[in-house]
Amino acid sequence: MTTPSKPSASQATLVIVAHPHLETSRINKRLAAEIDGIGNVTVHRLYESYPDEKIDIAHEQALLTAHERIVLQFPFFWYSSPALLKKWMDEVFEHGWAHGKGGDKLNDKELLIAISSGGAQNMYQAGGLHNYSYSELLRPFQQSANLTGMIYRQPFVVSGIREVNDEQLENYAADYGVYVSGVTA
Ligand SMILES: Cc1cc2nc3c(=O)[nH]c(=O)nc-3n(C[C@H](O)[C@H](O)[C@H](O)COP(=O)(O)O)c2cc1C
Known part of the structure; x- marks a missing residue:
């Protein structure tokens, strides 16, 4: 059982x-735009920062150290994250x-997962096309949080993206702003 995050x-x-x-x-671009410029929120577009995919480990670790809550936002690719x-x-x-040993730098930070998924919610259950629930499929993230001493929070999911119309997308974006900032508009 995971609980929602209530940031201070x-x-x-x-x-x-x-x-x-x-x-x-469509989905992730809109969600990212919603949280751009919110106080106390740093939005880090990974593929734009690293077009050559050479990650600056020290820089990323410094970013993580400077924040208490970490949100991983991505489109669901093969039941996981992009590479x-x-x-x-x-x-x-x-x-x-x-x-x-000594690996305590993520202790007590919160880990939140925000995904968009092509499949509809009802496909993500026993007997459905995808057979397993989102929470089951996201277990590697949950257990990574456990191993690193992070607090795993309830994921944010936009599912069945082809059926999400523009008005619903705006509602998701508003909900995402609250999910990320903890502040209700
Ligand atoms: C390589 C690839 C793998 C995908 N795997 C899945 C998947 O496992 N489950 C799913 O529901 N959707 C899957 N999709 C659909 C994407 O999740 C969907 O296109 C994305 O969430 C849309 O978000 P966007 O508008 O931000 O691109 C996949 C798409 C691609 C391109």
Whole structure:
């Protein structure tokens, strides 16, 4: 059972947006635009920052250290994240830094996952096309939070994206602003 996050005003939030084609994206582009410029929220577009996919590990670790809440925002690709976000975790969550002996730098930070998914919600259940729920499929993120001493919060999911009309997308964007900032408009 995961609980929603209720950030205090002083908590800084880092949003890692990982979409390989953000410019032509509909959902993630709109969600990212919603949180741009919110106080205490840093929006970090991973593919734009690293077009060559060479991640500056020290810079990423400094960013993580400076924030208490970490949001990973991405389109669901093969029931997981786009490749650069996986690479980011592989390289930045180092042994001795994020886990293992002395690896306590992420302790007590919150981890939030925000995904968009082509499949509809009702496909993500036993007997449905995708057989497993989002929370089951997101277990690697949940367990990574456990291992690194982070607090895993309830994910934010936009599902069935082809059925999401423009008005619904605006509602999702408003909800996402609240999810990320904790502040109700
Ligand atoms: C390589 C690839 C893999 C995908 N895998 C999944 C998947 O496993 N489950 C799913 O629901 N949608 C999947 N999709 C659909 C994307 O999640 C969907 O296009 C995306 O969430 C739309 O967001 P956007 O408008 O920001 O691009 C996949 C799309 C691509 C291109």
